[in-house]
Amino acid sequence: MSSPAAAEAIRVGEQARKEPTQGELRRSVFNLVWPATVESVLQMGVGLVNTAMVGHLSALAIGTVGLCSRATMVGFALFQGIGTGATVLIAQSIGSGDRDRARTVAVQGLFFAAASVMILGAAFSTWAVPIFRIFRPAPDLLAASAMYLRIIVLGMPAQGIMMSAGAAMRGSGDTRTPMMVAVSVNLINIAGNYSLIYGHLGFPALGIRGAATATVTAQWIGAVLALAALTSRHSKLGLTWRGPWRLDRAQLGKMLGIGMPASGEWMFWQSAHIILTLFITGFGTTTLASHQLGMQAESVSYMPTAGLSIAATTLVGQAIGAGNPRLAQRSARELITIATAITAVTGGMLFLAPRQILTALTNDAGVIALGAVYLRLMATAQIPQQLTGVLSGVLRGNGDTKTPMIVAAVGQWGIRLPLAYILAFPLKMGIMGVWLGMTVDLFARFALIFFRYKRISWAKEPVVGVGKWASTAG
Numbered sequence: 001m002s003s004p005a006a007a008e009a010i011r012v013g014e015q016a017r018k019e020p021t022q023g024e025l026r027r028s029v030f031n032l033v034w035p036a037t038v039e040s041v042l043q044m045g046v047g048l049v050n051t052a053m054v055g056h057l058s059a060l061a062i063g064t065v066g067l068c069s070r071a072t073m074v075g076f077a078l079f080q081g082i083g084t085g086a087t088v089l090i091a092q093s094i095g096s097g098d099r100d101r102a103r104t105v106a107v108q109g110l111f112f113a114a115a116s117v118m119i120l121g122a123a124f125s126t127w128a129v130p131i132f133r134i135f136r137p138a139p140d141l142l143a144a145s146a147m148y149l150r151i152i153v154l155g156m157p158a159q160g161i162m163m164s165a166g167a168a169m170r171g172s173g174d175t176r177t178p179m180m181v182a183v184s185v186n187l188i189n190i191a192g193n194y195s196l197i198y199g200h201l202g203f204p205a206l207g208i209r210g211a212a213t214a215t216v217t218a219q220w221i222g223a224v225l226a227l228a229a230l231t232s233r234h235s236k237l238g239l240t241w242r243g244p245w246r247l248d249r250a251q252l253g254k255m256l257g258i259g260m261p262a263s264g265e266w267m268f269w270q271s272a273h274i275i276l277t278l279f280i281t282g283f284g285t286t287t288l289a290s291h292q293l294g295m296q297a298e299s300v301s302y303m304p305t306a307g308l309s310i311a312a313t314t315l316v317g318q319a320i321g322a323g324n325p326r327l328a329q330r331s332a333r334e335l336i337t338i339a340t341a342i343t344a345v346t347g348g349m350l351f352l353a354p355r356q357i358l359t360a361l362t363n364d365a366g367v368i369a370l371g372a373v374y375l376r377l378m379a380t381a382q383i384p385q386q387l388t389g390v391l392s393g394v395l396r397g398n399g400d401t402k403t404p405m406i407v408a409a410v411g412q413w414g415i416r417l418p419l420a421y422i423l424a425f426p427l428k429m430g431i432m433g434v435w436l437g438m439t440v441d442l443f444a445r446f447a448l449i450f451f452r453y454k455r456i457s458w459a460k461e462p463v464v465g466v467g468k469w470a471s472t473a474g
Helices: 004-018 022-054 059-096 099-126 128-133 139-171 176-198 208-230 249-281 285-321 325-352 354-359 365-379 382-397 402-424 431-454
Strands: 456-462 469-473
Touching: 022 059, 022 176, 022 208, 022 285, 022 325, 059 099, 059 139, 059 208, 059 249, 059 285, 059 382, 099 128, 099 139, 099 249, 128 139, 139 176, 139 208, 139 285, 176 208, 249 285, 249 402, 249 431, 285 325, 285 354, 285 365, 285 382, 285 431, 325 354, 325 365, 325 382, 325 456, 354 365, 365 431, 382 402, 382 431, 402 431, 431 456
Parallel strands: none
Antiparallel strands: 456 469
16 A cells, blocks of 8 residues: 555656646746736726826826826725635636636625725715825816816726626636727727817817716726626636626635735835825926826836736636646746746836837926936836736735735835935935835835745645645745
């Protein structure tokens, strides 16, 4: 009779023989990553298009869109939590062959997203002016931002539905359908902006009001498309309009238990950005516009790698659900290699051609000159920044959503904000002090998340309710 150790060695050997070759794994990663990346690019593209198309109106318009993005990102924190929890549980359920559980989780995500975001949107609409007074804006910027926010919140429930449906499809391994929804949303948003901002095709010229209206319209159309795709006969989840559309408190609790640390991570990030924006508004409208436009232009670098974190969560989660931690580890290494190679190129673009990138977003010479300084500084930290995102995705797929949240809290509140304040004000470095504090934080967070990743024990241990086996962080 063979010993348990010998039986386990035989089982692991058989599993290894069934695993894909390196070439097959690379193709699988590519087939999952490129649609997820394109979708992430297009999701960011809505904000980028709005900024670019109002950027030629005035610095006031740029500041309005930027301030509103800070407020609405609180809603995005909810989306992050719901999406992360749903993607992890669905990926692990699919990996273990439990599609009924995957469908139930998808429904809980849709319910919670729609209900919670409607409440948040109503609060934003009611208290728009007090919210923006926190930033001490000039009177004209306060009035414009409140008006813009009250329109934008009308699309927040649609955005919640769209993102939770996309998270469910990604967890099942379908990244192409959410990508096509994002393509549709962007095309509609661009056409709406062209028509409503500047008054083309017989429409009135509404300026920033037109940009908000176009965005809301595109988001609701996207929500309808996402729901139709999720319930179609081609969906990998097999969810139909007949159900199961019921509340399952146990699965909702598990989804939120996994996802809420991701919301916490995002909230730490956003609250720190709010404080940072308070620092920056004191330096004037041109500096604020340079910072906002610089962050939008910086997305040239992280857009191509944005889908890698999503892919890491899906691939690692499915491998863990299938009881194959070795495959999870191989997938993680492949994604790290891809992220490093891509970011070396895109980060180089930020450093070598910052003015050319910013010129596509505005024609304000002062904003371009100052924004170019920001982009060159951020270019130095692009590889650690993007690898932090990928490694966080690996940890989430492995069931560890708390570490990324803790790292975000330490980096943003323990390093970025104190250092930015000290450099900007007591040491009188101004906006350069703020940007240097941001740069140091990016390197520090990478060191912390990399340390945690290296301590993952890819040995198998039983985890109740998440497939048969899962790896654990040591």
